[in-house]
Amino acid sequence: MSRYTTRTQGPRYGPDHGSALPGSPPPRRPGAQRSPGRVAMLSVHTSPLDQPGTGDAGGMNVYVVELAKRLAGIGIEVEIFTRTTSAALPPVVELAPGVLVRHVDAGPREGLGKQHLPAHLSAFADGVTRSGRYDLVHSHYWLSGHVGRLAAGRWGVPLVHTMHTMARVKNASPAEGDAPEPAVRVTGEEQVVRAADRLIANTEKEAEELLRHYDADTGRVAVVHPGVDLERFRPDARGxxxxxxxxxxxxxxxxxxxxxxxxxxxxxxxxxxxxxxxxxxxxxxxxxxxxxxxxxxxxxxxxxxxxxxxxxxxxxxxxxxxxxxxxxxxxxxxxxxxxxxxxxxxxxxxxxxxxxxxxxxxxxxxxxxxxxxxxxxxxxxxxxxxxxxxxxxxxxxxxxxxxxxxxxxxxxxxxxxxxxxxxxxFGWAASAAATAEVYTAVLRERRRTAS
The missing domain is CATH 3.40.50.2000 (Glycogen Phosphorylase B;)
Structure with a gap:
């Protein structure tokens, strides 16, 4: 029996096991009234609008976009905060119905490498908290986790964090010619692990790594497998x-x-x-x-x-x-x-x-x-x-x-x-439903603690 909360399945709607039909009201999950109505999702160093496969854009970008869209499809509004990297970017972009991307000014808009972002995270957090108030914060990658700590603390709401990659894991098996991850990242990840109400791991192995390398609290780790867009990625109908x-x-x-x-x-x-x-x-x-x-x-x-x-x-x-x-x-x-x-x-x-x-x-x-x-x-x-x-x-x-x-x-x-x-x-709808269950659990815990 797993010692973690493992959530890989959920209710299924539509062809990709979760997406609502265009123009139809989002389906309601059992217990949906306890879920957050509005989530601040943080992706500081890479925008969900970027093309995966180059620069810092990769699987995490796909993860954030697809998860946000599927959460919106089950009635949870998502606003994704990312850093402004060009003067041509509008302040707000509608990514999909129920999903907004907000560009936050924090540091120089162009020419700022990921390694220089830690100096601008407090400014990013200020920009996020000026945008309103949310029921829950879900941060992705350690840089966003630092912002999430600050924003969730100011709003008095739960913080859910997904690591995606971990410095100590990468440093344990480095590729030839690759530089080790810096100590500032290790320290930042330790702080995020301690602060998060829940850590979402992609697999049981990642959950084990959170315990082994970061002394995470077992009760705060949930395993939710990522998904795939089964409508886009599928065999040809002819075989x-x-x-x-x-x-x-x-x-x-x-x-x-x-x-x-x-x-x-x-x-x-x-x-x-x-x-x-x-x-x-x-x-x-x-x-x-x-x-x-x-x-x-x-x-x-x-x-x-x-x-x-x-x-x-x-x-x-x-x-x-x-x-x-x-x-x-x-x-x-x-x-x-x-x-x-x-x-x-x-x-x-x-x-x-x-x-x-x-x-x-x-x-x-x-x-x-x-x-x-x-x-x-x-x-x-x-x-x-x-x-x-x-x-x-x-x-x-x-x-x-x-x-x-x-x-x-x-x-x-x-x-x-x-x-x-x-x-x-591995449909995304199952991932979104399981993630929504994590949100519901931490909100319930927060209310129980406050009462």
Whole structure:
């Protein structure tokens, strides 16, 4: 029996198990009258309006957007606060019915790196608290957690926090060439863990890490799996094989190719270099594969990868595989679904992942995954069923995994079908319903304490 409050399921509405039909009143959950009517959601360092896959935008951006939309669909208004990074940005943007994005002035609007944001968090908190009053604060990432502590304290409301990544976890298994997370982040995370009424972890492993690395209170940790947009990320209605052929045609990819795909931010933490080294090894051992392999890398430089924005291209040149690697910039969600459908397999050799949304998105489209067995990826991928988990980051191991996909089409087809089934358990509506239950619980506790 888990020692945490684990909430992965909830009531289901609409095609994605939760979204209300356009123009219809939001469905009401049992006990909804005890839920917050208005939530301040904080995403200081990256805007929900940014394109995932480059800069600081990634899975967390998708998480915030999709969670906010689904919460609004069950009657909880959400206002997302993020930092103003351009004079051209309007103060308020309607992201979806019931979801607003508010831009807060805090520090220089342009040219301010994430490492310099701690000096401007108090100013950000002032901007948030001047915007009104909310029933609850939900912060994302440690920078937002610091603001959340201040805002929740001033309003006298509960603070719910989602870490997304943790400094001590990242520092325990650093990628080669990646700088360690600074002490100021570790201290900030410790403060947020102590202050939060509830910590939402993506998986049981992340919950264990909160206890082990930050001495979190077990009773304040709830496990809620993230979701996937099952309407956008799904197989072609004609089937996985027909959908793959159509997607390859739209993307200009050869129909008979082995296509191991990388999607994500290009930085050491995500380890796209491991895929390139694996492909080079594979071609050394089986040179005839060069005639039918294409390796798309869809994403842009981020984090420490910004220091060498062309480092991966140079690595491909040194490895002698420039002719088979396609570098493509980040793309919108609909186009991304086509890349997933076109791929033979998604490769995700990350050194650390709190969950791995990309892995679930790919599986929802019918594409198996080869991933590192780290963080939340053993939850996102069913090893041996919907994909393969590789222990460690040895390119030879990834090359062997790719060989099996090249040599055994029947196995690949079985995994494709299983991937779709596995991904169906991760609808965003279930995540939103479970998150709303967390909100309800902390509000109830706050009222009980006050009475």
């Amino acid at each position: 996985v094989d027909a959908g793959r052929a159509a997607a390859r045609s739209r993307l200009g990819l050869p129909q008979d190719a082995l296509i191991p795909l990388f999607v994500g931010r290009i930085q050491p933490l995500k380890a796209p270099d491991v895929l390139l080294r694996a492909v080079a090894r594979l071609l050394d051992e089986r040179p005839r594969l060069r005639e039918r392999i294409v390796v798309p890398v869809v994403g842009g430089p981020s984090g420490s990868g910004l220091a060498q924005p062309e480092g991966l291209q140079k690595l491909a040149a040194r490895l002698g595989i420039c002719d088979v690697v396609l570098f493509r910039p980040p793309v919108g969600q609909d186009r991304l679904a086509d890349w997933y459908r076109a791929a033979s397999v998604l490769v995700m050799p990350s050194h650390s992942e709190s969950f791995g949304l990309v892995a679930v998105e790919a599986q929802a489209c019918g594409t198996p995954v080869v991933a590192a067995g780290v963080g939340g990826l053993p939850v996102a991928v069913r090893d041996g069923v919907s994909g393969v988990l590789v222990p460690g980051h040895d390119p030879a191991e990834y090359a062997r995994a790719l060989c099996r996909f090249a040599d055994d089409p029947a196995r690949s087809a079985r995994m494709s079908r299983a991937a779709v089934r596995h991904a169906r358990s």
